[in-house]
Amino acid sequence: MQEIYDEIRSDFRYDHELNGCLNCGICTATCPSAQFYDYSPREIVQLLWTANVEQIYDAMQEKIWACAQCMTCAARCPFKNSPGGLVMIMREVAIKHGMQSAKDVLRPFGRVMLKLITTGNQLSPDMIQPDHFPDWGPNIQKVEGDLKTLRKAIPVKTLQTVETAWEVSLKTSIEMYTIWEMTGVMNSLETMDENLFDVIEDFIDEKRDDYEDWLEEQEDDD
Amino acid sequence: MSNQIPGDENTGGIAGHGSFFQDANLSAEEATRATDWVRKHVDRRTIDLGERMDDIREHMWELEKEGEIIVHRITDEHEPINVKTLFGWDKKVPTKQLWHHKSCGQCGNIPGYPASLMWFMNKFNFEPGKDYLDETDQTSCTAWNYHGSGIGNVESLAAVFLRNFHQAYVSGKQHGHELGHFFPLVHCGTSFGNYKEIRKYLVESAELREKVKKILGKLGRLVDGKLVIPEEIIHYSEWVHVMRNRIASELQTIDVSNIRVTMHAACHYYKMVHEDAIYDPTVLGGNRTAVGSSVAQALGSQLIDYSTWYDCCGFGFRHIISEREFTRSFTMDRKIRVAKEEAQADVMLGIDTGCITTMDKNQWIGRAHEQNFSVPIMADVQFAALACGADPFKIVQLQWHASPCEELVEKMGISWTEAKKNFEAYLKEVEAGNIEYLYNPELALGGRA
Ligand code: SF4
Ligand code: SF4
Numbered sequence: 001m002q003e004i005y006d007e008i009r010s011d012f013r014y015d016h017e018l019n020g021c022l023n024c025g026i027c028t029a030t031c032p033s034a035q036f037y038d039y040s041p042r043e044i045v046q047l048l049w050t051a052n053v054e055q056i057y058d059a060m061q062e063k064i065w066a067c068a069q070c071m072t073c074a075a076r077c078p079f080k081n082s083p084g085g086l087v088m089i090m091r092e093v094a095i096k097h098g099m100q101s102a103k104d105v106l107r108p109f110g111r112v113m114l115k116l117i118t119t120g121n122q123l124s125p126d127m128i129q130p131d132h133f134p135d136w137g138p139n140i141q142k143v144e145g146d147l148k149t150l151r152k153a154i155p156v157k158t159l160q161t162v163e164t165a166w167e168v169s170l171k172t173s174i175e176m177y178t179i180w181e182m183t184g185v186m187n188s189l190e191t192m193d194e195n196l197f198d199v200i201e202d203f204i205d206e207k208r209d210d211y212e213d214w215l216e217e218q219e220d221d222d
Numbered sequence: 223m224s225n226q227i228p229g230d231e232n233t234g235g236i237a238g239h240g241s242f243f244q245d246a247n248l249s250a251e252e253a254t255r256a257t258d259w260v261r262k263h264v265d266r267r268t269i270d271l272g273e274r275m276d277d278i279r280e281h282m283w284e285l286e287k288e289g290e291i292i293v294h295r296i297t298d299e300h301e302p303i304n305v306k307t308l309f310g311w312d313k314k315v316p317t318k319q320l321w322h323h324k325s326c327g328q329c330g331n332i333p334g335y336p337a338s339l340m341w342f343m344n345k346f347n348f349e350p351g352k353d354y355l356d357e358t359d360q361t362s363c364t365a366w367n368y369h370g371s372g373i374g375n376v377e378s379l380a381a382v383f384l385r386n387f388h389q390a391y392v393s394g395k396q397h398g399h400e401l402g403h404f405f406p407l408v409h410c411g412t413s414f415g416n417y418k419e420i421r422k423y424l425v426e427s428a429e430l431r432e433k434v435k436k437i438l439g440k441l442g443r444l445v446d447g448k449l450v451i452p453e454e455i456i457h458y459s460e461w462v463h464v465m466r467n468r469i470a471s472e473l474q475t476i477d478v479s480n481i482r483v484t485m486h487a488a489c490h491y492y493k494m495v496h497e498d499a500i501y502d503p504t505v506l507g508g509n510r511t512a513v514g515s516s517v518a519q520a521l522g523s524q525l526i527d528y529s530t531w532y533d534c535c536g537f538g539f540r541h542i543i544s545e546r547e548f549t550r551s552f553t554m555d556r557k558i559r560v561a562k563e564e565a566q567a568d569v570m571l572g573i574d575t576g577c578i579t580t581m582d583k584n585q586w587i588g589r590a591h592e593q594n595f596s597v598p599i600m601a602d603v604q605f606a607a608l609a610c611g612a613d614p615f616k617i618v619q620l621q622w623h624a625s626p627c628e629e630l631v632e633k634m635g636i637s638w639t640e641a642k643k644n645f646e647a648y649l650k651e652v653e654a655g656n657i658e659y660l661y662n663p664e665l666a667l668g669g670r671a
Contacts, residue, residue, distance in 0.1 A: 137586030
């Protein structure tokens with residue numbers, strides 16, 4: 001527990017986001033999540049400020065995931081604190097330690113992560129379909145038609161795709177994988193969800209092979 | 223002249239306070255001097271920023287002098303227009319030679335957003351490949367995922383930022399221009415907030431710079447061994463803001479004076495690194511961030527304020543995927559209902575993907591909770607394009623919106639049914655391979671592989 005707290009405190013953003021706290025509650029007053037959850041940014045700041053290690057750990061089990069990351073708190077705090085920013089540090093630490101709360105929260109995010117890590121895009125037209133979002137109603141599109149044709153009717157060439165938001169060049173994707181690996185994102189992913197990690201690794205290997213082939217083709221052409 | 227407010231004579235105090243508040247009886251000159259002092263210290267535009275709030279751009283110049291980084295400059299060629307930020311700082315907004323930094327949410331979900339923007343650039347006779355560039359060599363900023371799930375970290379966000387902006391810096395080469403010819407124009411509010419935050423960390427932390435330098439070096443994305451950081455981070459709505467009068471005077475064809483507009487400014491536009499958001503005294507008295515509202519005003523629509531303007535939309539990054547009850551309750555209760563009941567809005571305008579998606583898609587389910595309110599939602603640039611005669615389907619792409627855009631379009635004097643018929647005929651053409659583009663599609667693929 002102490003280790004977790006120390007890790008939060010040693011993040012280089014920590015001093016940037018927490019300067020002290022008046023306990024004034026302005027952050028909580030305008031926090032959207034405080035209206036719907038048993039959650040208060042003031043409480044988060046106070047916990048960190050007063051170094052209540054056990055309660056910090058408890059908050060990381062659930063509460064920190066309520067924050068909507070709107071940063072209203074940061075814009076309003078008279079002490080220039082950023083409770084939302086502190087929450088982000090806590091979330092990162094929760095992931096690093098493979099905390100159960102993080103695992104639970106991440107599960108429904110799997111599709112977004114798969115998309116993100118393999119394509120460098122986070123959202124694609126094939127994800128925004130009525131069967132994925134039944135509560136969005138039956139008429140997500142006002143015109144009948146097959147998704148591919150509807151996308152081709154967008155007058156921007158890069159957008160005529162279905163599986164990515166825009167067409168991403170192979171080289172760009174490969175660069176992205178290097179970033180994920182070198183910054184430890186792949187490691188966090190492995191800690192959190194081994195299955196997803198395996199699927200993504202296979203995908204990356206395949207794309208890297210494609211890229212190698214493409215490079216060879218280019219050389220042959222020269 | 224006395225400062226005393228009529229009706230307060232009996233108490234000898236200033237209205238609203240007890241009698242211990244006495245009129246200071248200052249002369250006009252003294253009063254000005256006194257309020258000047260207050261303004262200087264308290265007015266939010268000149269607020270004492272303290273050490274932590276100094277202008278990050280000044281540190282960038284220092285770092286450049288020390289040979290640490292290269293600053294991607296906005297030059298006269300970018301034909302910049304100066305605006306004021308929240309703290310009264312100048313911000314240069316380039317109007318030309320722009321590198322479209324697309325948004326995964328917009329392109330995947332609200333494609334009329336980037337299409338309308340490029341349509342405007344063409345209307346101003348911008349030459350693709352010279353005055354603007356859209357290409358495949360870019361990734362999303364990855365910040366939605368980061369704020370939603372916590373997967374990712376400052377280092378990965380910084381590497382992505384520097385990778386994309388390096389590409390913007392060198393992209394002109396391929397088209398026969400100098401380095402730095404194209405300046406990045408960020409489409410997404412989340413990317414905009416995230417990039418500004420990350421830029422701050424990069425400038426402040428030598429350790430972070432050191433770490434990402436290794437990555438950028440490996441990617442071959444250093445220039446003379448240095449990181450490239452742009453002079454300003456520019457959001458597309460800032461481009462619309464500085465172009466608004468030209469849009470209204472040169473391109474507007476439809477009278478929108480009967481349209482009641484409410485505005486939702488994205489949190490990550492003006493609450494994150496808030497010192498950099500644009501405020502303009504001519505837009506809602508400078509009490510709200512100017513972008514979005516300003517173009518609605520310039521077009522002559524009725525811009526209506528409403529009490530929950532400061533609230534977020536309920537997107538929540540994570541919540542829109544896995545905690546939808548929060549998202550839809552918040553958006554219906556705090557935004558849609560208020561816009562409808564208080565402002566009787568014909569439309570709600572946004573400047574960011576997440577907000578527009580949230581408020582657009584979550585109206586239908588409201589009926590299940592006896593919240594039968596609906597308001598069309600779109601981006602400022604889509605509304606402006608409609609007012610300038612753009613096709614509601616082919617360009618503004620309203621067919622992807624779940625909210626009731628039909629009524630708004632009709633109220634603007636455009637026939638929805640007619641436009642839909644034309645579009646359906648066009649879909650047949652598309653199937654036959656006759657596709658219309660806003661510009662030479664080959665240019666967009668210039669960065670392939
Ligand atoms: S960032 Fe989080 S804590 Fe801050 S106001 Fe928004 S939801 Fe509340
Ligand atoms: S607004 Fe700032 S000072 Fe006030 S309670 Fe919240 S964190 Fe503390």
